[in-house]
């Protein structure tokens with residue numbers, strides 16, 4: 001006979017059955033479930049703010065390739081929803097639980113509560129109330145499946161009762177399991193239609209200057225080797241989205257770099273010069289295309305994506321192939337075979353990349369204070385272990401790491417914020433919870449770090465050994481160009497809008513009981529990173545830089 005149990009216990013056992021190791025929450029919510037989870041070996045991580053808990057679940061999910069769970073009580077729901085924006089944009093399978101006051105409290109000015117459904121509508125692909133323990137198994141399985149189905153995105157369950165109490169009140173006799181066979185992302189690997197692949201191969205072989213733009217979907221699919229194999233066969237340069245920075249070795253002859261608005265000049269020049277662009281698992285949004293100017297809107301496109309809705313979303317002249325990137329590229333490589341190709345375009349592309357790299361050498365090797373961020377990035381490249389993970393914040397932190405840090409294209413992982421400043425630090429803690437022995441380095445500006453600074457206490461409490469590198473330039477560095485422009489480029493004018501500090505974050509870290517290393521000379525960066533990576537607890541590496549230097553800027557045609 002099937003075992004009957006309380007809904008709160010069912011939830012804990014069902015989550016634990018998936019093999020997850022951590023969940024992230026702010027009191028007071030689902031207490032019985034959290035205690036049961038703890039008994040079952042799943043660690044509840046108490047964060048200091050709901051947004052941080054959502055970011056932790058996001059970082060966890062991206063490294064685990066499995067859902068990350070976050071929870072909050074009713075009044076925390078708006079904060080938790082705000083934290084799902086990055087997971088939604090970054091296509092991360094975060095599952096959020098909230099409590100909601102029971103029906104007798106609705107529509108009569110209940111303390112602390114606004115409607116939850118509108119909050120979650122924009123940041124989830126499935127969000128539903130849970131009214132009884134009996135409904136829980138069906139709805140959680142749906143939330144789980146929906147989060148993992150392409151396009152991967154957050155889902156949400158809103159439990160009746162301020163702290164999710166409803167599931168404590170009822171019983172269920174369903175088996176506490178969510179999956180028949182736990183699988184990492186992507187859960188499904190359909191191979192594209194053979195005729196579409198043949199037509200795509202003909203288009204690709206028929207074009208002389210083919211550029212590949214590989215996106216986050218290619219990373220999710222683990223398609224790096226297949227992307228490179230196709231690039232070799234077609235003699236095509238490979239540019240990537242920011243999120244796919246680590247897809248292939250960034251020093252490879254065919255690697256053009258990150259294309260779009262968060263980019264250095266070479267990839268934009270290269271992709272703009274293509275006759276045909278092959279998008280692979282790429283959202284073709286404004287960031288990767290620099291608002292649909294790279295490549296130009298009239299460019300002939302072949303697009304491979306697991307989600308048919310993405311095909312031709314931005315470029316009208318698109319031939320679409322629907323399938324898992326890795327599985328479909330493997331077949332496409334076979335069909336393409338070994339055609340005779342002109343190497344003129346890749347030679348030109350390689351020259352553009354080499355010349356630009358040469359022009360950056362002075363800054364990457366700069367040996368005196370103030371520290372150049374290019375040098376900091378060169379030190380990060382040297383320090384990052386072969387299976388290391390970099391978690392970068394948005395804005396300049398994304399541009400610096402996406403243009404100036406090199407990756408081995410096999411083993412190393414690059415995670416970037418999908419736009420929310422402050423995401424990286426909590427996300428790196430969640431990432432480290434999923435990373436096992438792999439080292440995690442967070443790269444953030446001081447402006448980004450201030451958002452969730454109290455999570456230093458969380459890092460210490462659970463002894464999460466992430467390395468937090470702060471590019472400490474005492475302000476919103478990226479925004480300096482903008483405020484100067486508005487103020488007629490008058491020196492000093494407008495800087496009060498973006499200036500703060502100076503703050504010694506090494507001292508701040510120490511006050512939280514976290515190790516802090518202050519770095520003011522370029523020669524100190526390498527040893528500081530080594531010490532931090534060797535530590536068995538969290539370490540803040542506070543690198544003092546200046547506001548004025550600009551990150552690489554994207555190229556646009558005249």
Ligand SMILES: Cc1ncc(C[n+]2csc(CCOP(=O)(O)OP(=O)(O)O)c2C)c(N)n1
Nearest residue numbers: 395396420421445446447448475476477478
């Ligand atoms: C939630 C949110 N608010 C505002 C912004 C706009 N924004 C993007 S980058 C940036 C400045 C970041 O400063 P910092 O983290 O210190 O890095 P730096 O630019 O100095 O390298 C701001 C304000 C944002 N991306 N997200």
